[in-house]
Amino acid sequence: MGEERRTILITGASAGIGAALARECAARGYDLILTARREGPLQALADELQARYGAAAAVLLADLADPEAPVRLVADIAARGLTVDGLINNAGFSRTTGFLSTDPAAHSAMIRVMLTAPVELSRLLLPGMVERGWGRVLNVASLAGQMPATGGDTLYGPIKSFLIKASQGLWLEMRGTGVHVTALCPGYTYTEFHDVNGSREQVSAAYPRWMWMDADRVARIGWDAVEANRPRVTPGVMNNVLAALGGLLPDALALKMVGGHAKRLDRL
Numbered sequence: 001m002g003e004e005r006r007t008i009l010i011t012g013a014s015a016g017i018g019a020a021l022a023r024e025c026a027a028r029g030y031d032l033i034l035t036a037r038r039e040g041p042l043q044a045l046a047d048e049l050q051a052r053y054g055a056a057a058a059v060l061l062a063d064l065a066d067p068e069a070p071v072r073l074v075a076d077i078a079a080r081g082l083t084v085d086g087l088i089n090n091a092g093f094s095r096t097t098g099f100l101s102t103d104p105a106a107h108s109a110m111i112r113v114m115l116t117a118p119v120e121l122s123r124l125l126l127p128g129m130v131e132r133g134w135g136r137v138l139n140v141a142s143l144a145g146q147m148p149a150t151g152g153d154t155l156y157g158p159i160k161s162f163l164i165k166a167s168q169g170l171w172l173e174m175r176g177t178g179v180h181v182t183a184l185c186p187g188y189t190y191t192e193f194h195d196v197n198g199s200r201e202q203v204s205a206a207y208p209r210w211m212w213m214d215a216d217r218v219a220r221i222g223w224d225a226v227e228a229n230r231p232r233v234t235p236g237v238m239n240n241v242l243a244a245l246g247g248l249l250p251d252a253l254a255l256k257m258v259g260g261h262a263k264r265l266d267r268l
């Protein structure tokens, strides 16, 4: 990387895969801008990154469900005199209670946090990366975006499919600019995700240990992939088998098999 230190903005850095990616980037010599809604865990992580890796880490609070948040966040970053060399769109959550039992505001928030905010942040920050001839965009999608639809968490898979395809389009457009774009598609990963959506007990009972990965490993695979400019990466052999099978099955069979997911979680 030479003398100059580059700075990576990570959304959803207060927990799980986002925090793991922050540690991974800091270990590789990057500075960080950490954002999420909870200040305590962000500040603790910033202090840890400084102490362990000598990385500078700025903390900026933002609720990405707020339509104004992406523009405000980018303005706050500029006001601090910071430059964003890389963007990790990671913040996310799901609701597994079924379409009609989910508050419409939660649906809007899901779409804003995982779909609109990544698009807007990319549109705001990519011009600078292209101009400087160096950039990284890592979009944390999901294995769910590569699998057939599931009932219960109705919007989650489609939102993640969008992110995968949008990443691939951007990857094509960014070729030759020095900007790398990757969609990271984790399967079940140990984080706060299933505590937040209240399905921890059910998913632990329904899906055995071998189906789960640690956030650190997912982060390492994700950052390796964006450094190598792979348009999409799915961590773990089993997850790759599942993704391939998901694409091969005819719709009716796939929906019967995978569509039972939410039922197994006793959510419908």
Ligand SMILES: NC(=O)c1ccc[n+]([C@@H]2O[C@H](COP(=O)([O-])OP(=O)(O)OC[C@H]3O[C@@H](n4cnc5c(N)ncnc54)[C@H](OP(=O)(O)O)[C@@H]3O)[C@@H](O)[C@H]2O)c1
Pocket: 011, 012, 013, 014, 015, 016, 017, 018, 035, 036, 037, 038, 039, 062, 063, 064, 065, 090, 091, 092, 093, 109, 113, 114, 140, 141, 142, 143, 144, 185, 186, 187, 188, 189, 190, 191, 192, 193, 194, 196
């Ligand atoms: N865990 C899995 O099995 C799994 C599998 C595939 C994909 N993923 C994806 O991985 C990404 C990270 O999830 P995770 O598993 O690490 O979950 P997590 O531990 O629950 O972390 C989610 C992060 O998103 C942030 N966030 C949530 N709502 C937000 C909002 N309105 N505004 C700003 N930040 C918000 C949270 O921060 P605050 O609460 O502090 O705002 C937190 O830092 C998500 O996009 C998820 O869809 C997870």
